[in-house]
Amino acid sequence: YGGLLENRSFGGVQVSRTFYARGQTGQQLLIGAYQALSRQIAAGAVTMYNRHEMLDLVLIDGKARGIIARNLLTGKLERHAAHCVVLATGGYGNVYYLSTNAMGCNVSAAWRAVKRGAYMANPCYTQIHPTCIPVSGEYQSKLTLMSESLRNDGRVWVPKEKADVEAIRTGSINPAELPEERRDYYLERRYPAFGNLVPRDVASRAAKVVCDEGRGVNPSGLAVFLDFADAIQRYGKSEAHTQGIHSPDVATITKLGEQIVEEKYGNLFEMYEKITGQDPYKTPMMIYPAVHYTMGGLWVDYNLETNIPGLFALGECNFSDHGANRLGASALMQGLADGYFVIPYTVGTFLAKEIRTPAFSTDHEAFAAAEKETDAKLQKLLDIKGSQTVEQFHRRLGLIMWDYCGMSRNADGLTKAKVQIRQLREEFWKDVIVPGAKEEFNPELEKATRVADFMELGEIMIDDALNRRESCGGHFREEYQTPEGEALRNDEEFTYVAAWEWVDGQDSILHKEPLKFEKVELKTRSYK
Template sequence: MSIKLDSKVPEGELSQKWMNYRSKMPLVAPNNKRRIEIIVVGTGLAGASAAATLGELGYKVKCFTFHDSPRRAHSIAAQGGINAAKNYQNDGDSVYRLFYDTIKGGDYRSREANVHRLAEVSTDIIDQCVAQGVPFAREYGGLLANRSFGGVQVSRTFYARGQTGQQLLLGAYQALSRQIASGAVQMYNRHEMHDLVVIDGKARGIIVRNLLTGKLERFAAHCVVLASGGYGNVYYLSTNAMGSNVSASWRAVKRGALMANPCYTQIHPTCIPVSGDYQSKLTLMSESLRNDGRVWVPKEMSDVEAIRNGSLRPEDLPEEKRDYYLERRYPAFGNLVPRDVASRAAKAACDEGKGVNKSGLAVFLDFADAIERYGKSEALKNGIKNPDKATITKLGEGVVEAKYGNLFEMYEKITGENPYKTPMMIYPAVHYTMGGLWVDYNLETNVSGLFALGECNFSDHGANRLGASALMQGLADGYFVIPYTIGTFLSKEIRTPAISTDHPAFASAENETRARLEKLINIKGKQTVEAFHRKLGLIMWEYCGMSRNAEGLKKAKKLLQDLRAEYWSDVLVPGEIDEFNPELDKAFRVADFMELGEMMVEDALNREESCGGHFREEYQTEDGEALRRDDEFTYVAAWEWNDNTDSILHKEPLVFENVELKTRSYK
């Protein structure tokens, strides 16, 4: 079977493409919209904004979430902010600059036209959110405030304290609630998608499990929109929520959709390290901490040992015995190198045995210098002459508290250590997945009538995502892209009557789903789902984590296949199918993660270069930096699942007409 990947990028000059395309796009008349049904799966930024907007337009929308409320989607946990090319700060920002930064930050592995469109609509997002009542931070003059974020030279990030994701999601949730109240959107909470129904090559419905009763239910529509998030939980430990899963996307893959660039995972450098093997998730500390924190490990192994066994407090180690390795290796950017670079450097330090906690997987993020620096300048401001050490520290801590107070508090809650007095311990953790369902310019997958938005598609971040861009993409897709592009498909469907759930495709999908659940619950093996998930995570982290090599990946593939076989013969799922059964929900998700893991490994093995979040040890420069191979790998790797053999690779070449491919350097 051959699949032709047509990106459907419109002709014309880059900056005009979207505007022209939008103006000429086929529309669906209001009288037809009333009849046309759309299923939206997921209620994060992308899903909620899409469902709300499609409802406002007059479509009949059915929206699904496995959560008890749309407001719980994991977009809510985003801390830092959202980018937009508003240029309110008059610092030279522009749509082009945001486009360029995003392409470069993505290590030249994303589609120019999609990224430019993202940059264009970014400004509308801010306007929309303000109108919805998102309480963005403001200056004393009453206008919107901005801050700067990693990897860029302008201040374009809008924020609502450290809870930007929460506030944006609540904005979208409220817009969605309004449509639910008006009857335009029917909301199904605690309903999880278990299969995609494809009729005559078109996505026409889904099979869902009502998580309260365990009953399988059929829902039909003219098209299906997936906005079900990323798959970071394949690593078990990640900053994702416990429930975040790949299953909705993966079910689509099993029905023929392609998974693009699954190996691109973003490892965030500043997370709280793992404290023990019972650990269930990792907590992110905002990237903004690296503005003031200095990353170090001890130079001498003897000091490492002393710190680990508690005989030496890190704050007592003299300056000359510390290795500020980021400042040493990357003098130009220092502690502010992009996420992928900072993460790999931390791993390198720990691989040398310099890890500073008991497990050897942590480095220090030290604010002592910042406290002293701020303290001195504060003293100067307050006219205190010759301040003593205690005064400086007190004043400095005040400044640091004003900037990062909530993060420091969170750190102390989790670890029990006071980061004002002793350096924080941090370690990289899986945070975001750039890969996802392959979509064209319309955000439509290769399965006709199946759309994918937000983190669950692959489209905008290439091999690495810049900070504060995930929120931007989710809302761009939901508010300002899909409402238009969905018309390209639906305008051809206006004569299609309501789809019936009595179609044999629904019956067979439901039967397959039931059979799969029955199989899972009847294995009655010895190991819990959690135990398997941990094992899966360990394999993925070890061989397909921060750095990868061919040998390890091959080994991982075998390990994953064995683990999958073991899972289907030894997993222990308590309870029944037809009841509220969170363990069964998990078992279903972990089964899909296992298959996805194999595909990730295949993709990582295929991509014989290092780019963004994907670092292949064989492809690095002499001083250990990532080595991209543009001649051979400037393409999107879209994978087709095959139950019996390896996944099948389809390539979409990436054409760069507007930017020149360069090697990123932060030295």
């Protein structure tokens, strides 16, 4: 890696304004942030608690004053007191079981805050990323992202005719050899202005449409092609010209083109080949949408403070910046801006008012009560000794969420899903089996607490999706679409942030924060 920056276009944008560093932009940003943290650790300004999981938020007189954490190696519960609490605990895409997120991503920290009174905003806004490696079987527990950057050069298509689809699925035709006139470059056809670079939500739904029509290209019917053959030829010709090679033959052009494509996307192509066993330089990649990012999250104000005084949330765990539809490359930008530029000032402002508040002791009764509750919940999970694993419940929850609250939603499905999730939750608390003990290294117990939280979160996501009777961004309600199948917003009734308050055993309460547009006009997107 040479560390050089360049610009390119990205989904939903027609100019090259997105900075990147080969296929490692995100990773490099993370390394940068981690280095900054490590510097503070080395300077003694930050104490690092690796392998600790926050399991509850402690409130004293209505303000966030600490957390209960579990040491994941010993299983011991610990109390940590502070003048305020900052959560940067990521998104909740794993509520769908299968996602591109790391296996450890979960909603528990944010959810414990919700259980203590924090509002969850726009929880139904989920980003489903169009370029992921398709699901290959039921045993799978993780999906792999192929970067959006690939849509700069890759052309998305499926065959026009079902006969060709069948032949490709059974392997009797090599897709690379299917004549041009028998291919449907459906994004270029439907969105001539943006083509393959429409935003993620639009590209994902379009892939679903062609697969629902029976034109998916893998045996499960849930895959479309992302093809680099044209890009290889285009780059090859240009490179031959640059090198002064006159009248180059096809082999030379292809070789030069592949070299350029390798420079741009080599690491992604290598990853694809390792996972699928297919060479994307020679045969088109297969991709399908997968859950990737959650735009919803803890409600925060302009200072990134939740409705619980002293509780701040930044990065993917808040709802703040992306509305219903996040554009590529902006997640880390938000997280880093929150962390580098916002929080240092807003936390300072909060603390300035607390200058006379003495440090809190972890002997305070609020800590004792929260620790007791956490301990009781862990014990309850261990005591069930049922017959189904946490994984089985998580997988079932994921299926309900994907089928009814995934790429497209409708009132009937969502209503059904709400009932099913409540039933699943009841079953979980009667029949889950969590082996091992509390005070030891016990990943099954960790997973059980997370899945229990996902089951409650799932319900609030469904409430939100049911309530929002319009389509916008990642939230597509089938009842609300234009005759051409595009999202149909209802700005009259729904120009607000939906902030949900959880009430145990009852329906959640909706609080509305109106959206006011002063500097920019509220407009409907068009990529035609």
